[in-house]
Amino acid sequence: MATATSPASIIDIDDLGLDRGAHLLIKRALRELPVGGRLGVRGQAPDLLVHLAAWCRSQGHQLEPASPPVVAWVIRGSAETGRWRGAEQAGKAAASEQGAVVDHPKASWGLAARGATVEAGAPEFHFALAVKSEIWADEAGRLYTQAAAAQWNPDTAIDWDASFDLPAEVEDAVVQLMTYLIENENAALLVPARFLGQIHPHFKEVMQVLAIQMADEARHVEVFTRRALLKGRRLGLSTASGQASLKTLVDEPDFALASFLLSVLGEGSFLNLLSFLQAYGPDPVTRQIARLAAQDEARHVAFGMAHLQFQLAGDPTLRHRLALAIERRHHALAQTSGLNEEVFDALVLLAAGAWRPAAIGEGYARVQALNSEMAAGRRRRLMKLGFEERAAEGLSELHTRNFM
Ligand SMILES: [Fe+2]
Ligand SMILES: [Fe+2]
Structure with a gap:
């Protein structure tokens, strides 16, 4: 109960009713008073006293009778007794603050x-993904900021009008590669999409990283498609084994295992493929899109690594599940033929640059070197995740021959 010594003031709200916004004026006046302070309300709106009583109840303030011209006294309640109890x-x-996440x-x-x-x-x-140890990475915020700043406009970042004319078979090889890349990008877009909707928004930075990763993949789908169609060709072949490999990614229900297979092993291998295309792409457009896509992919790999390292730090048994996931996928794909022959041949031709036997031999050797670089990259990342060298080597070899 307020006493006569409680601070008091009086507000005149004229004919403005609580049904027309008068509560803003009353709230503002109450903020000037301490808890227990008294605010006299004057006004002529119809039923003002009835409305004031209801409003005070909802806000945790008391109401006391008054004599005209004051309609009533509002005694300021505390947040603890009001609506915000x-x-x-x-x-x-800010994620950096103690106890923020x-x-x-x-x-x-x-x-x-x-x-x-x-x-x-x-x-x-x-939300199915609502435990910090299962999705968090301290680097998520930084990776999101970096990604937001590194977004590029497909229209202007690539010199689509660059003049070049490739021999028909080389152009066909580029189109086949682009067709293959697009289906891989589709998987890379859909896998994070499946998990994004399950993440508790408390883990804001993870949500943002995955959202921008999807935007990256959407852009990759666009530029690879535009390059494929640039010279008026139709898209190339999509093989059953390529799709079987990607289906195992899309079907993986566990976030850690899916991002391990997709981001660490698949996108990790793609980094090598994209730098191969930067080196041996036969035209400036192919080389440019490979360079830009590789920048994005490096971030996708970095986030996959970061959140798996975070999770492994709290749960070392995850390492065993990661190994089993590679083995399981290997067995599931054992009956498929791996990388499609057309993609392999296209890579050899691009790296050869000419049809002379010596050039083809050279191209073939370069594709073998690409395979070794991919395996070495996977081994290195597996060791960073705490696998022993020998285990890392063995697991790297079991990775799908489809690269992704
Ligand atoms: Fe991509
Ligand atoms: Fe990616």
Whole structure:
């Protein structure tokens, strides 16, 4: 109960009713008073007293009778007794702050901004990926910022009008490669998409990294398609074994295993393929798109590595599950023929640059070298994830021959 010594003031709201926004003026005036302070309300709106009583109840303030011209006294309640009783802060906005990102964000924090004060009684959202140890990476925020700054416009970043004319068979080889790349990009877009909708938004930076990764892949699909069609050709062949390999990625229900197979092993191998195309692409457009896509892919690999390292630090048994995932995929694909012959031949021809036997021999050797570089890259990343050298070597060899 407020006493006569409680600070008091009087507000005149004229004929403005609480049904027309008068509560803004009353709230503002109450903010000037301490808890227990008294605000006299004057006004002529119809039913003002009835509306004031209801509003005070909903806000946790008391109402006391008054004598004209004051309609009533509003006694300021505390947030603890009002609407915000039981509200809680959902972590903190800046991930770098102590305790900002919690291990188990509540389902009722739902879509609230991390760091917001969430009213009690908010609906529960049941996100399947809601445990920090399973998805978080401290580098996520930095990778997102980097990715946002590195977005490129397919229209202007690539010199589509560059004049070049390739021999028909070389152009066909480029079109075949682009056709193959597009189906791999489709997988790389859909895999994070499947998990993005399951992530608790408390892990904002992870959500942002995956969203921008999908935008990257959408752009890759665009530029590879544009290059394939640049000289009026039709798209090339899509093989059953290539799609079988990608299907195992799309079907993988576990976030850690999917990003291990896709980002660490698949996109890791693609980094080598893209630098191969930067070196041996027969035209400036192919070389440019390979360079730009490789920059994006490097970030995708980095995030996959970062969150697996984070998870492994808390759960070393994950390493065994990662190894089993490679073996399982190897067995599932054992009956398929691996990299499609047309893609392999296209790579040899591009690296050869000519039809002379010596040139073809050279191209063939370069594709073998590409395979070795890919295997070495996978081995290196596996060792960074804590696999022994010999295990890393063995697992690297079991990776799909389809590259992705
Ligand atoms: Fe991509
Ligand atoms: Fe990617």
